[in-house]
Amino acid sequence: MTPDTDQLARWLLDSLQLDTAVLHVGQYCGHWRASTAGRELGSFHLVLGGHCYLHLEGTAPIALGPRDGVFLLRDLPHFLSPHADPLHPVGAQAMAPLHTQADGAATALACGFFQFHGVASRLIVDSFPPYLLIRGGAPAFAAAASLFDLILQEAGGDPEQPSPLITRLVELLFFYLIRHVAQGEQVAGGLLSLLQRPEFSPLLERMLASPAADWSIENMARAACMSRASFCKHFASASGHSPAQFLLLLRMKIAARRLHDGASVERVAELVGYRSHAAFTRAFKRATGEQPGAYRRDQRQRQLSN
Template identity: 60%
Template sequence: MDSPADTDRLVHWLIDSIELEAAAFHVGQYCGRWRASTAGRGLGSFHLVLHGSCWLHVEGRAPLELGPRDGVFLLRDIPHFLGPDPDPRAPLPAGGMQPLGTPGADTTGIACGFFQYRGALSTLIVDSFPDVVELRAEDASIRAAGTVFDLMLAEAGADPDLPPPLISRLAELLFFYVTRHVARQHDVVSGLMALARRPEFTALLEKMMADPGHDWSTENMARTVHMSRSSFYKHFVDASGQPPAQFLLLLRMKIAAQRLNHGETIERAAEHVGYRSHAAFSRAFQKVIGEPPGAFRRQRRSLDPAPQLN
């Protein structure tokens, strides 16, 4: 089992590595019969219960009841909706969201919105997260997050469709509580976080992240963690779900994409991750990222540096 120091180090590394942009979409309350969803936008989303209660319905899962100061982060765009009924087949409602007001017996206050990961490393990390992450008010490990809910209530404006910008920043803060919460769980079974949770791989990951262009052959990786090649290979595949060479390729190309996204030249990004041949780097980049590095860089440079979520 990880020590608190190991967990804290992992949490700090994760929070420092994830680049996130959140945008609040609606902040208000429902009463009577209602149904709300953020599905179909191709983005991760969040739903935070400010007062009252409701049920989350996710395709293929049992209904999930949410109460005051509970929240749910849907880290990928999956079919879902929220409503006051545990039965997903309940009749569709007619009413919409109203401004936050005095909580009543049949009212539910909700902040909901979207987020996207900025930087390739963020996607690499979040790929290890489960699709749905819950924040529970009674969970002592995230009790401090309740203060953020209080701030949201205090900042909510009169128009549910035009929430103040501070709500989005508060949602980002809650996401990092989610990051810490996930890092302390033991149900992450593959990917970068699973490797980071294994003490025998912590030093290796830190060195690979710091110097991705090093000669990281399987033999050198095994030597770094003081294992035989065969033992290292088995434990690495068990933890990450993929061979070391495949993981290294993914890691290098994600790091290269992040550097290109930040304005670095293709040549310098390629050199940083260990490629001297432009052609070899281009082939590897397209295989992992899905487009050549030149097209990737041109597309990112043509975008507003701080795009707004819709």
């Protein structure tokens, strides 16, 4: 990424709203199997000690060791086990507290769920692969080792009631991973793919600076120095959205951030280019599923409860 593109990516990633819940932290031994699939949520598994394999449909088993982790951005069928063979017999093994004397090899795990909120998820998360891996031995993740160490220090006791601090440490680890991937070449499409394209990044910078401007397809194509037909073709190919769909999502992402910060619905509508309160309300609900007033109240309640 260029410096300008990296700055835009960080600005948008900062708007990503994430709720995390740590399901359990402990260890398995023997012939076990663990999964967080089937909840229609994103999930994660962090290996705090020992070794295991991640089994995903259509993918060869992925070996995981200490300070490795996987974040499944979608609800994918999967399971972890100590065996490379997915058909190896397993038993109903319960998770034991960490530091419990294990009879044989043990694997220490932190597992749980996360859920995205806000318009940014549709623009950003859809840009990423369905799952992301952290490799503890990779130089790029050297700084993440301290987060694994802190999680391990906080773990202990009842595996089903982990320390609340672990949730915050997992969120830090997740955003560290997201930033790493966003700055690399693994992004397949969507917003971050546009940011990596030199013909589109100046346009996005202008759209972010002036979301209320007249961003017709012709004006967007002119800003990108492309013909209308060429612009629509290449923009949709890179982002997965038509220019009009992208403009709607980008404006509503900015609107959501302003509502979160306490601005009135009327003021926010004006800031993102809507002269009609009713038209803005329809657009916001189409993009987020919520009325802007209800969204603003919900955000205020979240701030008060935190």
